[in-house]
Amino acid sequence: MATDLTSPLSATAETNVAITLTPPVARRSRPYVRHWRLMLAATVLVLIVLSAIFAPWLAPVDPDAMDLAAALQAPSHLHWFGTDPLGRDVLSRTLFGARMSLFIAFCAVFLAGVAGAAIGILSAYFGGWIDGMVMRAADIQYALPPVILAMVLIGIIGPNTSNVIIVITLTNWARFARVLRAEALSLSQRDFVLLARLAGASPWRIALRHLLPGVRDTFLVLLTLDIGLIIILESALSFLGLGVQPPTPSWGSMISDGRAYLENAWWISVMPGLMLMLTVLAANQLGDAFRELRYSAREVE
Amino acid sequence: MLMYMLKRIASALLTLLAMSALIFVMVRLVGDPAHLLMPPEATDADRALFRQQLGLSDPMPIQYARFLAGLVKGDFGNSFHFGVPALSIVLVRLGPSLTLTLAAMAAALLVGVPLGIASAVWKGRLVEHVMKCFSVAGQAAPPFFFALLMIRFFSVKLGWLPTSGYGGWRHLLLPVLALGWYSAAGLARLTQANLLKVLGSEYILVARLKGVPERHVVLGHALKNALLPIVTFAASQFGILIGGAVSIEAVFAWPGFGSMMVESINQLDFTVVQAAVIVSTLLFILINLAVDVLYAWLDPRIRYGH
């Protein structure tokens, strides 16, 4: 019986539907990514965060306890990380420093992230002069180096911890705004957003219900990658005396203060430096693994 | 294409104007130079006279108008501190800063991009290993920390290189290493990610189907497409390096932009701060326009539009 193909149009179109009968059920295909890398990075980061939270109990001695007689001692069984010029225990200060550095990093990253994301998504969705204004503001933030903006701001509002967080937020939101604006722009062209708009959803509803979840993955990747950068920015601020005010230690201020003793007491700077490197390593691995897991390697910067 | 560029230039000028207003107001909030540059024994009359001479006693809008008028003519007023035109101080420092930044950027590109390409092509092999360590180490500690280690090692202990100062290539090597490493780390990771994405695309398969040698597929077809985001990233790094390398300039006693801005903010030398910020913004805008042109040249879709 000759196959009856009177009209290619109808036959082919319908056949396609018929043949691919299987509903596109996501088969249980394990994504080909090494899970342990994500696990390892996550555990290292959790360990560091826990050591920061439980610093008061973990620290062998009070971080501010001064003992001038025991100044500049090399790492020993008594002081695992050695002592600083005032005889304070570097290990205790590193643990409390972790508390301060991570606190600043997480707050600043979160604030910058949320602010940047909100600005990015809204400007992508509304477009027009709002978008223009936001992009100009982002240009300004990019054009002015973070340290200089920080100096002027701290000159105005003074150098305490909350101001350091505000300053870092104000100098880091633009990256989030730009990347997420691009994501939101491409998403808003997609059908499901058009459909939502047709269904009469309010702009806020669309932004929150549809655009936000869509950019969530990029947002999380940016968060993880930024943690290291922000701790280093805090260290640069400490170098200029604008970072965390003494005597509370932060990794950044410890690395910066220890630089005068690199010759005879290298452990003052190197120990917090190693902890910082470990944190950044874990955060970056988390970001990479997360990125490979969740979506194609889009351009992140 | 021309329309595209005109629109970009217009928005750039808007950015410049907004920046001028922002820095003009913010720097005046930091403090009153009369209290710094005049001795404490000076009477209020002396200080009033001082402000009047520097034009700080007029109401803000008038000062800003005068500032803009000067801006157009390239006259940023005289430095409160040095008494010379603020622009001259900025230009003295611009040379060393540009040398350092361009060299650091070049080093970052020359090291970061090839490392990124290699770790994309030989994914999973030793080279990706090295790249991961290189990039993590590069972004895991503040640049001044590495700088001091390197000075101790290469200059003080081995005596190969000068410890600080602005001079020939021997003076440039360590600062570029310290600064460049940080950007190279970012570039390497970005290049690898983008190149992997591009290598997975359809036209790369077609190139291979055409029998194009793998070398040409990667360096010819794939790299050009992967370059676009890298160029943007490099431009953003450039902006940060110009003014942000403060700690490196301090450690290497390099008369750069960053340390001058820090100094003039500390001294409340408003005119120098304003001149520095405007010049660095102009540079930033020029770099971005250059990136746009490069983009348009690289990507015909922008040149001819859809």
Add this chain to the structure above:
Amino acid sequence: MRNLASFRFATLALTSALLLATGLARATPQTPAVDRDTLVVGVEKEFQNLDGLVTISGDSLRYGWQIYDTLYGFDLNGNLVPRLATQVKISSDAKTYTYTLRQGVKFQNGAAFTSKDVKASLDHILDPTAKSTRRPFFAPIVDTVETPDPYTVIFKLKSPDGAFPNKIAGYLYIIPADYLASLPNADAFAQAPISLGPYRVKKYTPGGNELVLERFDGFWGPKPKIKTLIFKAITEPSSRVNAILRGEVDVSAVLPSSAYEQLKKEPGLDVIAVPVAAPLYIRIYTNDPASPLSKREVRQALSYALDTQAIIKGVLHGVGEPLGTFISKYYPYGGDPALRPYPYDPKKARQLLASAGYPNGFETTLNVQGDLPKELSEAVVAYWAQVGVKVKLNLLSYSAFQRLNNTHASGPLALSQFTNALYDPIHPVGGAFAKGGSWSDYENPEVEALLTQLSSATGAHARGPLFQKIGQILHDDAAGIFLSENFYIYAKKKDVLWDAQKGSGFFNFRTVSWR
């Protein structure tokens, strides 16, 4: 376990670099950084305005002594010696000062030096458009300046001022009248300063970080042996240390005390700790009756609570000396070496606090001048915490601190040092502890009485004992917390023959030479 391997690789690389770095040692090159006719000096601050009469003393005066010259000057120990003037006659009421000028002296631009230049220099200070920071020292007291003949200058004061000769020596740099008149505005002088000092400015671009001076062969006094002086601004302390370790500079100034031990061990270097008579002290705002600091017992308690010996040894690495009172013993007169600081006695400190009504201490704030060693303020805070005094620490940049200090806003406690510019204690005492002093929030009738006597006393014999009495009062009243004498650490190559100016932070390279 690819990831762990990459981490191991990174730490291995870092630690091996570090170990290698500490292991090797290289001797400091002995040869001059440039040549035997040049001296390269690493300094810790960027260069400011070179008009010695305008910019604040902390900056330009430090290079000023090479470029400028004054009627009278200070020898290495700070005693007044005749320079451009051969002698001075002071009237009995200390209100008229007659200087006889040296003849045949030439300016760096060849112009002859006469009395009209002295008058022009003072007028430049008094001229408001020059925005001179010396104006307040002369404007209120100088009545007239007469120049009866080219080589005589008579200063008539409105009121007696025993320290006037020191002010003339410390502040009145002589600049050429005709050259000044030829300049478009007062600012222009700073680009090309001309005076009578042994060196003139050869190369300096405002905003740059290098200042080159060359010998002025027409100098009236003993010719300096070095032809070219190069000042390099290296703001980062560890870089200044590295610069001298590598021999890139011949002399490195104001080095961190943390490097003192390391530098002393260097065979090729001489390390000199120069007393600068600028006491490291904590100024107390005592004039607020509500604040605990207005009570003497509280101030004494704070002094007892500090172990200044341990601080000097531990924090300043031994580069410091006990400071009994505010007047440094390195002033030519007025200092009192016998005056000992309060002993370390935390128990007595707690008793005094309890008797003053603060059994469990109180809270206060300490503002710190940023360029002082950070550990110093942290040590003070730690010691006071042990007696229950909780202190919030504000580390401010040098200029941020000056802005607060100059406007009586650096209270209730301010840690800083007081630069000596006149070699006469009137400048620090009048400034920080006299009624109405620019940086004073302290008032003591006994001190005021002594100060009025001082205004008409001239000469070391008359002024010395009065200042010692003031010193004793300030110690007994614990008017300030006196931490240590301040020392600037210099490192120089062994072949550089140079002895630094005592009792001041100024650079005096007039007599430097290569061996």
Add this chain to the structure above:
Amino acid sequence: MSTSQAVLRVDNLVAEIATPRGLLRVVDGVSFSVDAGRTLGIVGESGSGKSMTCLSLLNLLPAHARIAAGAVWFGGEDLTKKSPRAMRQLRGRRIGMIVQDPMNSLNPLYRIGTQIGEVFKYHHRVFSSRERWRRALAVMERVRIPAAASRIGNYPHQFSGGMRQRIAAAINIACQPELLIADEPTTALDVTIRLQILQLLRDIQSERNTALMLITHDLPLVARFCDEVAVMYAGRIVEQGPVEQVFGAPAHPYTRGLVDAMPRISRRSSRLVTIPGQPPAAGEYDIGCRFAPRCVHATDLCRSRYPELTAFADGTRQVACWYPRQESV
């Protein structure tokens, strides 16, 4: 299958891909051949290994995959033994392949003249770019791209989907390959353009007696366009033979299901006939016939032993089923 002028003969080809769950056989013992001037259609649902088979032929498997066994005879040589360099010289010159998605199959940053001419550079050592440009123009006209002379300098984004597929075809016929593989060449195109592309492929074939392999899931297209057809299911060929016989009287129940599922205007039935269940994912094949779970006639034998591909009826057809049935539609 007549083997006299077989341009390509694939003999029991097996391709495996390494995954966290071990090695998966995505192509599990496939054999077929294509004669010069003839067109073989390969049909199957997505995930049946069609594309993997093509990529295996050209040694372009993804990083974690490799050819585990079998031979690919082409021009007297077994391609699986050839070195990557040798394979590279073969691709584009003697074997061409057109990919599915025209929108992304051309490099967006190069002019089409360059992309077409590139083939001459590597295969015909034509180093003068002007000469390559001239030859590219000739090939563009050959595939009937309108105003080729003025459009040769344009960029891919300035062409429609259909035009880009013509350019892809041009690239592939530039060096007159003996075998041309088309992997779903028309799926992404709308119908009117689709027929033009197929017509173009047919002209190319008739002009140079090129062997053509058409990979698709579009049965009516195969029925109308191909000479022989091979039906693939779960990495294996379950039925193979001349189109008229396979579609006219499908022997394998799966083929039968596919043919029944083709709607007919004449049949006007409201409900579409469907095949229950879904093809197994690679790696979850059980021992017996892989279609057994969905086959109405499946018996214990089907579920226990895999039916090899065996000759059927007059020998021109092969089927892999224990109970092949001969019933006309």
